[in-house]
Amino acid sequence: MSSKTITISNPDPSLYNEDLAPIPNEKRTWGWGSYSMIWMGMIHNIVSYELAGSLIAMGMSVWQALGAVILSNIALIIAIWLNSAGGAKYGLPFPVLIRASFGYKGAHVPVLIRAFVAIFWFAVQAYAGSKAVGAVITVIYPKWVSLGAHTFLGMGLNDWISFGTFWLLHAWVISHGMERVRRFEMWAGPLVIVLGLGLVYWAVNVADGFAPLFSIESKLSGGEFWKSFFLSVTGMIGVLATLVLNIPDLTRFSKSQKDQVIGQAVGLPIMMTFFAFMSIMITAGTIIAFGKPITDPVELLLQFKDQPIVVLIGAFALLIATLSVNVVANVVSPAYDLINLLPSKLNFVKAGIISIVIGVFFAPWLWFNNAATIFNIVGAIGGTLGPVSGIMIVDYFLIRRSQYDLNSFFVKEGQYTYRNGWNLRAFVAMGIGVIVALIGLVVPSLQTLYTYNWFLGIAVGGISYLILMNSKHKQNVLRLVEEKVSIK
Template identity: 50%
Template sequence: MTAAPVTADTSSDLPPGYDPALYNADLAPVPAARRDWSWVNMATVWMGMVHNIVVYEAASGLMALGFSAWECLEIVAVAYAVLFVAMWFNARAGTKYGIPFCVLIRSAFGPYGAQIPVVLRGFCAVFWFSVQAYAAAQAVDAVMSTLSGAWAGMTASFLGMQARTWVAMAIVWALHAWIVSHGVHRIRNFELVAGPLVIVVGLLATIWGLHVGHGLGPLFAQPSRLHGMAFWSTFAMGVTGMIGLWATFAVNIPDLSRFVKSERDQVVGQAIGLPVTALVFTPMGIITTSATIILFGHPIWNPVDLLLALNYPVVTILGGATLVLATLSVNVVANIMPASYDLVNLMPRRLDFHRAARLVLVLGVFFMPWLWFNQADSIYRVLDLIGGMLGPVTGIMLADFYVVRKQALDVAALYRLDGRYAGRKGWNPPALVAFAAGGGLASIGHVVPGLEGLNAVSWFIGVAIGGGVYLALSRRQGQDMWNGADDTASLPSTAS
């Protein structure tokens, strides 16, 4: 079932009483009849996101800390179980009311205050899109350079990057544009194919690794180098680091769950697509890398480097195409889609989903990822700080929906500047204070010497402090919010 693409909203489509600064067709609740994603769609979307280059290489980071391969799998299991629970509960409002993150967050922060977490999430999304897309461009460049001497000869440089890499970037950017050109329904259909296909290719690579290694390989035989308290503190840091890969998506999971048929489809789809896929994909990476130790004498965790080292044209083409497909699969859902909704939320009268998606592609170029790509420490330090600020947002959203609102929202009021969620002139002080307190404590270990140990549990600190402070201040403020709202409030007739 494929729905017609949504066009930009006009003033005549504005439901009575709604503010045009807070509403357009893409931000409107999705009616029940249009929520046509099943658990299969939700699972394949997550499959497409979980098996990407960053997650593939994450196992190398854990093993570099001293963990054994089996302990890496334990860390992955714990981290993704926590993520699954957080996303399960945070996705419920999207499934129930059909509203995206940037609208749902107004309930806690107010219509103007909500722009702070929305802008932070949008910044992370555009930045990650830029970096991931550039990684795919490098894969295209490596494959084409191997297969074509003419391509490899394009060595002229412009703005610090070779001409052939510019062409590779143009190809990758054009592929992203094609996938998002018909909105979320094309994204759903693309993930239905891309997610399982990448898993199939990963299984083929795993079979190759088992053949070369005559079993699980040397990495699975490597013992742990961590014991006692050193083990547990590093284990906590590893879990937090794995959660950090998806902490930003934990806040905007309603962007996906708003299209799902039922709560059961949402839960089953996420359970299969998130923790189960992660536990399947991680050993694939370890087994494949074990084979590289036998073949080359050292581990090769970067898939592009592995393709070049193997130097088989057929394998290079297949592997390179799979890397590009995997990057497209994660980028369109985890980065372009939320960033587009965030931009629409900032300018609902000027942007729709399609225009915003094109703007994300343009902004991605201006982030100049080729200048950042080889400075991983700087990238992750900045993004860790921003991601640490989004932990409290998760806590505040959960506290607001489940405790303060008792899972009942007045949907129409979310689109009004003077509604029950307006706070003080569009700003809700309890959420803002909780956001600052949780974000500050979650990130303090990055800037204050002696408190680095807090980084091991920064996301958990952010969620707990953000949610706890928000509840305390909301109760003290004695707002009408504690009475809940009528969840049968009228929904606008305009479909998203």
């Protein structure tokens, strides 16, 4: 089915505008290389580095940490591939596609939850990136640190200026639309690989070879290890849980299904594992060099303050990397979500700017440095969004058999109307999935379940939806049979 040959008949203005409409074939210009570079830009950032490095800080060996990274990437790429297909086939973004399962009104609920989570992550990444800005300025102007004595709302003046500068860089990229985003990603991702390889060289040199880095022993064993292992896996999945949902926002620009499948395979599991491997090796090197694990790459760069060129180049690379992931993963998605809410008033640029303004109010500087808090948050995010992902995947492949009625997405009297625009079965399935995924947080005897929250959420949400929708189908068949019998 090609969006080039399909015309939307009399679309409702409250459900349709240019940004939500199917991308025509001639404008689907993203090849596999574009997706590879975009994913490199999204995963090569400060938060991803810290999460991978923190596995060593938690007491894992290098091999154990790599195992957690590989398992999380396998789970992610499978879910992402499955949810990418509808966007690549129909050229539609996530806020439109989810109308098929939740109804045109009901879709607003998961869409706004996803937008809330994405804006939250924008705030986290913006603050992390602003630390790199501060590091650059400190090298150029050492007295910069003294401005920190003047505090406002929990943050020093120097940090406010760094944060504001980084925020404006986001606004500049967003202001030129999605094509500027794609071009920016094409060179931002590889830049961080260069920095990472340089730091790996440093770690190997400090340790006098690879062997000492791999010989760091695990401090975890038995049940304690497995609990930490799977919590780490679900935590790393939680970081990209929003991408599992909003990946159609990107694959709608793909030249073909093959391009997005190959590009994402290269960009996510392969490059993410490589990047995490570098992070883990570098963190292991900091244990040997400084007697303690340093998981914050900005803090690590500042250990080289007697080599300002190293700090400047490294901080610039981190800044660009964090800017790239923030725009693609945490601005593109809520922008489309807000457009879906007010299609007659918003376009991509306006909605993107609104998203980054809202992000400031999350005030990440007040809690960012609490590692336990961050892992709990990302775990809860994965558990909440997992059921929605499961519902979308089941709806597309098992309920719709990969066939959507394109026109019904943009009218109020179509296949996705359900009951006044709400599919209550989807909400029941979502509720069941979220309860099962997060119940371990509040019921101590079921705490083990929380260790696997994302996996449970996506599976239970999807299966519950399949059962509920099949029961609806059976009811409809019985009703039709009864009608025919009564006619006879």
